[in-house]
Amino acid sequence: MGEKILSRIEKWELTYTHSMGETASHFFHEIKNHRRLVGRRAPKAGRVLMPPRAFSDIDFEETTDWVPVANEGRIESFTIVCQQFPGMPVPPYAIGFVLLDGADTALGGFIRGVDLTEPRAAAEKLKIGTRVQVKYRDKPEGNVLDFWFEPA
Amino acid sequence: MAMRRVAIIGSGQSRFRFRRDDATYAELVREGVRLALEDAGIGIERIGAVVYALAPDALIGVSNAERWGAEAVGVDKPMMRLNTGGATGISAVQAGFYHIASGLFDVVLVAGADKVGECGHAQVVLNKIWDPLYERALPLNAINMLSLSAVRYMAKYGMTEEHMAMTTVKNRHNAARNPNAHLRDEVTLQQVLDSPTLCWPIKRLDACPQSSGGAAVVLASEEVARKLCPRPAWVRGVGNCAESYFMGDRMGPKAPQDHADATALGHSFQAAYRMAGLSRPAEEIDVAELYAPFSNTEYHAIDATGVCAKGQSVRLMERGHFELDGPFPVNPSGGTQCTNPIAVTAMLRVIEAALQVMHKAGEHQVPDVQTAIASGNGGDHQFFGTMVLSSDPG
Numbered sequence: 001m002g003e004k005i006l007s008r009i010e011k012w013e014l015t016y017t018h019s020m021g022e023t024a025s026h027f028f029h030e031i032k033n034h035r036r037l038v039g040r041r042a043p044k045a046g047r048v049l050m051p052p053r054a055f056s057d058i059d060f061e062e063t064t065d066w067v068p069v070a071n072e073g074r075i076e077s078f079t080i081v082c083q084q085f086p087g088m089p090v091p092p093y094a095i096g097f098v099l100l101d102g103a104d105t106a107l108g109g110f111i112r113g114v115d116l117t118e119p120r121a122a123a124e125k126l127k128i129g130t131r132v133q134v135k136y137r138d139k140p141e142g143n144v145l146d147f148w149f150e151p152a
Numbered sequence: 153m154a155m156r157r158v159a160i161i162g163s164g165q166s167r168f169r170f171r172r173d174d175a176t177y178a179e180l181v182r183e184g185v186r187l188a189l190e191d192a193g194i195g196i197e198r199i200g201a202v203v204y205a206l207a208p209d210a211l212i213g214v215s216n217a218e219r220w221g222a223e224a225v226g227v228d229k230p231m232m233r234l235n236t237g238g239a240t241g242i243s244a245v246q247a248g249f250y251h252i253a254s255g256l257f258d259v260v261l262v263a264g265a266d267k268v269g270e271c272g273h274a275q276v277v278l279n280k281i282w283d284p285l286y287e288r289a290l291p292l293n294a295i296n297m298l299s300l301s302a303v304r305y306m307a308k309y310g311m312t313e314e315h316m317a318m319t320t321v322k323n324r325h326n327a328a329r330n331p332n333a334h335l336r337d338e339v340t341l342q343q344v345l346d347s348p349t350l351c352w353p354i355k356r357l358d359a360c361p362q363s364s365g366g367a368a369v370v371l372a373s374e375e376v377a378r379k380l381c382p383r384p385a386w387v388r389g390v391g392n393c394a395e396s397y398f399m400g401d402r403m404g405p406k407a408p409q410d411h412a413d414a415t416a417l418g419h420s421f422q423a424a425y426r427m428a429g430l431s432r433p434a435e436e437i438d439v440a441e442l443y444a445p446f447s448n449t450e451y452h453a454i455d456a457t458g459v460c461a462k463g464q465s466v467r468l469m470e471r472g473h474f475e476l477d478g479p480f481p482v483n484p485s486g487g488t489q490c491t492n493p494i495a496v497t498a499m500l501r502v503i504e505a506a507l508q509v510m511h512k513a514g515e516h517q518v519p520d521v522q523t524a525i526a527s528g529n530g531g532d533h534q535f536f537g538t539m540v541l542s543s544d545p546g
Binding site: 012021024045050057058080085095096097106123127 | 213276303349397399401
């Protein structure tokens with residue numbers, strides 16, 4: 001038809017209030033009140049789940065008790081984000097998964113305290129097996145941004 | 153198992169690009185459907201049921217857009233929508249297979265489309281696949297999720313950034329021969345390595361594009377297929393398998409799977425091979441169309457097919473094993489890395505595998521193909537769909 005194709009802009013602005021449930025709520029209360037991370041024991045699978053969950057997906061059994069884990073562990077994977085994604089933090093930043101001592105599954109979080117200017121050099125400092133410590137913000141709010149990891 | 157034989161007798165796909173401003177979403181669905189019906193040599197009135205492929209609504213910004221697309225697949229028919237994220241397209245073809253294998257329908261249309269180029273926030277939409285309690289705020293998205301896999305694969309098997317770049321070079325070479333592919337410019341190893349880092353080690357040229365276009369498949373019972381199609385692609389096997397929801401459960405000494413690998417994709421292939429009666433995949437399969445949106449993920453996908461030991465795909469790639477004229481061509485179409493209209497991406501894997509079996513792939517045809525495999529990956533390793541197609545009805 002040769003005419004200019006028209007377009008319309010649509011914005012979705014949706015708000016949800018997500019309940020965390022009993023298990024995750026306790027996890028965040030422990031962070032807020034005691035600056036410690038607690039997992040849930042899945043006895044049949046022989047694992048301490050971190051982050052804690054009410055049941056174990058391997059055997060479909062409920063987890064039984066709370067297990068405090070150490071505030072240190074080893075990096076199991078990481079990435080250095082160099083691209084600005086809309087609504088996400090200003091790059092560069094590193095995120096990773098850490099197997100905390102006493103846990104059997106790895107916990108995700110930001111990794112700070114490493115110069116990320118050159119991603120390949122930074123990757124060497126973050127490689128799998130690197131020991132890290134858990135750090136907490138001064139006034140925890142009860143969410144995953146209350147803690148992060150730094151090389152020990 | 154008392155199942156009826158099922159074959160793919162026709163397929164259609166758009167010439168994919170970033171945006172299709174000339175056509176609405178429903179018009180893109182119709183584009184794929186019209187091409188598939190023409191290819192099958194039938195009219196819409198022959199379709200007994202429709203399986204509709206549509207991934208997360210927010211990617212095209214229309215809730216339950218299958219309502220809109222319904223006008224392009226024919227009225228007054230049974231229709232269902234399937235959404236398994238990136239695997240949606242192959243899941244939809246599998247559902248079409250079940251419709252016919254069960255004996256309930258004779259001809260089924262599988263169709264869908266995507267307009268990912270209209271979404272300014274694709275990674276924001278994909279970030280919402282993570283739970284709002286523990287992981288969404290990290291923030292995870294499709295790119296860094298698979299960077300986390302790449303880093304583990306590097307440590308476990310010695311994959312380097314150069315190996316990742318080799319995949320891109322191969323796939324772009326193939327896409328240059330596929331008129332429907334979105335990214336068709338050939339690139340060099342150095343161009344890939346010099347492209348900007350998105351989430352290390354994934355760089356811009358390791359990544360898939362956001363594509364728009366439609367696709368459709370016509371499936372038929374044996375009786376109909378033999379009448380209408382001189383060389384159908386028989387669906388010989390289908391498989392599905394899921395991994396844990398939490399990525400961190402795939403790390404550490406007690407992990408049942410490793411996030412480096414695609415363990416459940418391997419299980420899914422094994423299930424499809426069992427159904428198809430295959431036991432020596434490296435000898436029995438001629439070509440593979442594997443869902444691999446980022447260069448690194450093609451390696452764990454190849455490993456999962458069982459044509460080589462885990463990690464060996466890296467060494468074989470160095471020797472050109474998976475190239476168009478190599479011993480085991482992978483993604484002769486250029487694959488997901490060159491074309492990614494999310495809702496139908498995994499359907500394209502099936503379509504391209506079918507075209508290879510039907511000897512209709514044109515410039516990217518692998519000679520003498522009898523058996524081809526296809527796969528689709530959805531979520532964060534939750535939806536692995538696989539399919540074996542063959543010129544032999546079995």
